[in-house]
Amino acid sequence: MALDIEAAKRAAAIEAVRNHFPDSPRFVGIGSGTTIVYVVQAIQELGRDLSRVGFVPTGYQSKQLILNAGLLPIEFDALPDNVMIDIAFDGADEVDEELNCIKGGGACLYQEKLVAMRAKEFVCVADHRKLQSRLLTKWPTIPIEVEPKASRQVMARLRVLGSRSPTGAGPFIREGALSKTGPVKTDQDFFIIDAPFPQPLLTGQDIAEGKVRNSHEGIWEVEELARTIKDINGVLGVGIFCGPTGPEAQVAGVIGGQRPIACYFGMADGSVQVRKAPVKRHSIVAQYPRIEPAI
Template structure:
């Protein structure tokens, strides 16, 4: 079983790199997690000219992968102000049919979101276990990166939003492997709070007059929940990657996309299943924050 899963990850990584790695890249985002090991391996073996390329890691692990492969890392805050990342590759903990993702199982979600939103396109690479019709189906919680002093307050607010599992358990600060060592810390020295919700998260097509996706009766739509959690004081990042894709954000002139343009799922039989993002209506994309603030005319 373990070998089957690793083979599935490798197959998905090879196909994603083959189809999306630029012929002459300048900046490439490299995410975190076990699947990304195979992405870096595929890039190294692709034969592409990477002599001018800088690889932007989303955390300590991905930076070490880049260095060990003989590639050149560049920190996110060293990117020139006027450039975009050509493509970002990353994994996910769960992906729904619209390519909304849950990320943060590896505690790198803030930097993963920074890189995804700076990329022209974000490509997700995963194995077949991560593909679900709706989020919070098999992956039980939404990871949230939280300022430590605010953690208890954030947990109280999450409970108000209806965060609880079907068994009644509520949100918890993620502990390390040794409880006496205390909570896991992110690269920003923040905590991760894992917030369960009683029902799988809805997508826009699920909404009706009776089910608005605003948390009533425990039913949340992905983007509404992401906004409600992000509005809590003390929350740095929410592990829901949703909204526009990179191309949609650029076309609409709004702040960068966090939803992948495509997800490659390695299957148990060694094949690869490709799911492309469905386009969001322009009227929906236009509701996101503008990339360049619009100045009101002076009278």
């Protein structure tokens, strides 16, 4: 019998927390989205003393979730200098075979990336609909957080990069549920642009196997596209989480892993499928060329 989506999310959350919640964490990152409700419940069900644990939210919604659970919220900018978050749990809109993620459907992508990149380990929790072989397979757009005054300029640049759908429509500013509510505003008071691209994004392995990217036609490799969009003036954050994992970044001597070490997917049959991040040696060398990773 097929499991309903909410039960699938809960099953994945329970398994992820059981396998990754540290014995005595100091700080725990809590992401955004419907799946994270079950993560917080699973943490409470561990029966641990959580009174000394600071929970770092990725936005207003996750802070309210932490408060409603009777846990202690710690704002990101209140973290002590040079202290890492022990573990971060978050969801995703789509995940590929290398555990690159698209995030930002809930408009919290910038703060989600801040927390992920401050964590020793980032664990993704999702249901089976989010598991795809390549990004932009089912999820149609890349969320991008932009300064409002730069939004038209950013959209023009995205079109040059190939952000066009088969109907000819290009990137668009996300609006609220009611047309008169206007553009969605993030916690930073920025706009969200949703940028469609016509092809699933290539992975690093695709490039290693000789597949050819063509930026003029919108065919991009994941990390290259993320860097190119981030370089556009006016862009605060890009909803592609890729590159090194937290442990890989630490091996390279830097803080800055944003790819999850593992993803837990609640499946339709009631099982939980675990995908662990493959080592992306080419990614680490490209990002930190002067440091030879010991992997």
